[in-house]
Amino acid sequence: MIIDAHAHIGGMLLNGKENTVDALIAHMDEYGVDKAILFPILPLPLARPDVLELARNKGFRNDLVFSAVKKFPERLFGIYCVNPRNPGEVSSIDDRIRDGSVVALKIHPFLHGFKPQSSVSEVIVEKCIENKVPLYIHSGPGASPLEIGQLADRYPGVNFIIGHMGECVEHVFECVMVASQSKNVFFETS
Template sequence: MVIDMLVHPMLYGEICTPGDEPDGFGFWSREYGMGHMGPMDWDELQVEMDVCDVQKSVLMPLDVTTACGGHFGTNDQIAMLVAAHPDRLWGFASVDPQVSGAADELERAFTELGAKGLCLHPAKQGFAPDDAVAEPLYELCERYNKPVVFHAGMSWEPGAELSRSNPLAFEHTIATHPNVRFSLTHFGWPWVRETVAMLLKYPNCYTDTSITYIDSPE
């Protein structure tokens, strides 16, 4: 089975609304740096998956409340998309660890929405992986046996400094939480050797191979 482990939901037309409000496509385009891309309907998305022989796509929302005042897809929107296309989609949850009630929201996503894990992008969300505010989230992931996906490697989002996405920036967190599975996105590119070192050293560290962007179905 081919699983696309890092799919951002902002191009899914079913959850797109016009405008520049925190839940609008204009906000997503500006704050995520999507350029001239636009929403697509499910038929088009499904064709892309089929042509690329992808059986499952894993949707990753991102809560950027502190950094930007909104979300790149909410946990409820992800659950709605998965419910509409259960044979092709899995969903993760995201919370902003700097917001009060983040742990409660994550537990709700695990227990009520069926989220498969937690997606965090410290460089964009504005916190360090080993900040104390994130500790309750890691504890929940250990309790519910859910993985954490950290955005690592190249990041084009405005305000997300590349140095904070170096795979080694996550080492202390991964080393001190041996019972939590962590995955570093994009194989940590361009820091591929650092990613390899992390994989060799820490048995609870994983990566995905979404290094390059598929710009067309062909």
């Protein structure tokens, strides 16, 4: 079985066509991919201040993930990217997990403006404990593997996934070190 561990829908493909769930499933079929873990997408490019502000305020397209998983529940597993500062998103976590829309939570410390080991993260970690789901943390600026490891050490009952294997070369070794020292830390390599 082949599983794509980090897929997105929304936006445009390189060929100029819309990146829909049907297009994703067609590509999966074409290349022999059985299942995919589906992440919400952000408006890009984040380097533009207006787009970054839009992303911080409007957030990720979680709605696309929820509807895609409902359409193809046998092929797709959803990830819910939650802004811990948005009470509406936090309050909907239990329902989204219960209805099968998502199998894990994700936080994006850089985008939402907090450190992984800060009290802001604790709300989401507690939801992971309550619902017995892993927490994917988008690594990179403001969220190094060492910082994610500090949070994981405080919550040994939660599985943490370091996204993008640290996101840059200097963090790859940190990522491997943290994952090798903590039984509840894993990394994905997209």
